[in-house]
Amino acid sequence: xxxxxxxxxxxxxxxxxxxxxxxxxxxxxxxxxxxxxxxxxxxxxxxxxxxxxxxxxxxxxxxxxxxxxxxxxx
Numbered sequence: 001x002x003x004x005x006x007x008x009x010x011x012x013x014x015x016x017x018x019x020x021x022x023x024x025x026x027x028x029x030x031x032x033x034x035x036x037x038x039x040x041x042x043x044x045x046x047x048x049x050x051x052x053x054x055x056x057x058x059x060x061x062x063x064x065x066x067x068x069x070x071x072x073x074x
Contacts, residue, residue, distance in 0.1 A: 001024045002062060003065075004069050006018070019037040020033075021036060021058050
């Protein structure tokens with residue numbers, strides 16, 4: 001099953017998340033198919049940025065949004 005979820009990057013106590021498309025069996029920070037955007041909880045100006053067209057493409061192919069990604073993009 002293909003999922004759209006967050007992958008944690010950054011250093012300790014300064015998280016930075018990438019919105020990725022991956023197989024649900026892969027680990028959180030493991031292999032991914034495509035990077036769709038990012039989420040920066042510490043930066044107030046550019047907090048969330050993602051490619052809406054590619055996200056719609058993957059959803060049409062059957063990808064499922066994680067709960068956190070769904071709450072961010074709704």
